[in-house]
Amino acid sequence: MSAVVAGLVTGLSLIVAIGAQNAFVLRQGLRRAHVGTVVALCSASDALLIGVGVSGVGVLVQQHPAVLVLARWAGAAYLLCYGARSLWNARRPQALHAASQQAGGRWAVAATTLALTYLNPHVYLDTVLLLGSVAHHYGPLRWWFAAGAALGSLAWFTTLGLGARAASRVLGRPAVWRVLDLVVGVVMIVLALRLLLG
Incomplete structure (x- = not known):
């Protein structure tokens, strides 16, 4: 049980930070568009x-x-494009609200989710290398550690996606959408620049 709890806490500490993937899950939740698909992926x-x-x-x-x-x-190239698009949308108060009415099909959303996940080198550093090394300290219990980390990920993305979806009616004002697009754009571009600068 201690290995599961350690995996859960370690996994959560790595994924809770604001990043491209979390920003996208939040955005889809607020759009109420294919949230289950995004959380599952x-x-x-x-x-x-x-x-x-x-x-x-x-x-x-x-x-x-x-x-x-x-x-x-x-x-970095993908994040720059995504961030620029978000900043472009933020210049009009109705932009993200209008986009939420045509948020893209399930396949487009799935493709964006996978791109934001697998084109992020930090996911390999944090999830594959760091969690993998920490797990090996647990010897034969390392798979329980992995189960705890995976459970933490599932809990986080479910809470973030469904929480945003539940709050979307309250946060559905155009001004809020505009701020969200601005924040998402800045986060994506900062992350891209950090990647380019090593």
Whole structure:
């Protein structure tokens, strides 16, 4: 049980910080658009990456830094485009509110979710390498640690997505949407610049 709790706490400490993925989950929740799909994909991706790290594949990623460099550049380019689009939308008070009426189909939302997840090199550093290394300190209990970390991810994304969805009626004013688009745009661009600067 202590390994599960340690995994839960460690996993939550890594994913709760504001990032591209969390901003997108929040945005989709406020839009009330395909929230279940986004939460399921984020949680399943984290569980997969945690499993990869705990199984020892993180060592291979560490030995081939070119993989992280490629992910860094691709992720930075994607985040810059996404951030610029959000800032463009923020210039009009009705922009995000109008966009919420046509938030994109399930496949487009799924593709964006997967891109924000797998093009982020921090996900490999945090989830695969860091959680994988910490899990190995638990020896034969490392899979319980992994289960706790995956449970933390599921709890966080469910709370964030469904909480935003529940609050969307209160936060549905155009001014709030405009601020959200501005914040999302700035966060995405700052993250992209941090990736480019190493």
